[in-house]
Amino acid sequence: DVKVTQSSRYLVKRTGEKVFLECVQDMDHENMFWYRQDPGLGLRLIYFSYDVKMKEKGDIPEGYSVSREKKERFSLILESASTNQTSMYLCASSFDEGLTTEAFFGQGTRLTVV
Amino acid sequence: DQQVKQNSPSLSVQEGRISILNCDYTNSMFDYFLWYKKYPAEGPTFLISISSIKDKNEDGRFTVFLNKSAKHLSLHIVPSQPGDSAVYFCAASAVLGSGNTGKLIFGQGTTLQVKP
Numbered sequence: 001d002v003k004v005t006q007s008s009r010y011l012v013k014r015t016g017e018k019v020f021l022e023c024v025q026d027m028d029h030e031n032m033f034w035y036r037q038d039p040g041l042g043l044r045l046i047y048f049s050y051d052v053k054m055k056e057k058g059d060i061p062e063g064y065s066v067s068r069e070k071k072e073r074f075s076l077i078l079e080s081a082s083t084n085q086t087s088m089y090l091c092a093s094s095f096d097e098g099l100t101t102e103a104f105f106g107q108g109t110r111l112t113v114v
Numbered sequence: 115d116q117q118v119k120q121n122s123p124s125l126s127v128q129e130g131r132i133s134i135l136n137c138d139y140t141n142s143m144f145d146y147f148l149w150y151k152k153y154p155a156e157g158p159t160f161l162i163s164i165s166s167i168k169d170k171n172e173d174g175r176f177t178v179f180l181n182k183s184a185k186h187l188s189l190h191i192v193p194s195q196p197g198d199s200a201v202y203f204c205a206a207s208a209v210l211g212s213g214n215t216g217k218l219i220f221g222q223g224t225t226l227q228v229k230p
Binding site: 035044045048056058102103104106 | 150158
């Protein structure tokens with residue numbers, strides 16, 4: 001079974017802190033993604049990566065950065081956390097197989113910024 | 115600009131009846147569509163998908179229909195069971211010109227409640 005593991009289920013951080021969310025997948029997937037889920041807005045793509053050290057902005061990259069130094073690990077960084085970044089963060093990975101872009105998700109990290 | 119839209123935030127059906135969840139999209143470049151199911155405090159799990167070269171795909175109780183001319187897809191669950199109660203997300207992707215696999219664009223989700 002594909003496993004996507006996010007380092008924390010719940011996090012509480014203070015405004016202005018630098019926050020790291022870690023994600024690891026064990027299926028040698030080329031693609032990795034970070035989404036946030038908010039009520040009424042669905043899942044919105046923050047950043048994605050299709051190879052080591054490669055990254056592309058999603059729909060809402062402002063206030064975030066990412067790092068992919070190894071194929072299995074994709075980190076999301078909140079440079080200076082703000083209350084409007086309180087959300088559920090979801091990491092996903094997928095093979096690069098053209099049409100078959102099924103993505104596998106981690107369990108999510110509920111981040112609260114106070 | 116919402117490229118994938120699920121206009122019904124919620125749906126309630128009786129156990130044993132059919133559940134129909136709808137999804138509309140605006141980008142004609144989308145060529146692969148997926149449905150995900152999400153329980154609270156868990157990540158989404160893949161349910162069923164359909165390629166743009168098909169108009170129907172079936173897997174057990176779940177069937178997805180695609181109407182390309184209307185840019186509309188729907189998920190049918192029959193018969194519905196209480197364990198199907200969850201949030202359902204529709205997603206779409208397009209293979210990018212650079213050769214990279216397309217990113218998944220999600221709708222807002224529809225909360226399905228199946229009553230016993």
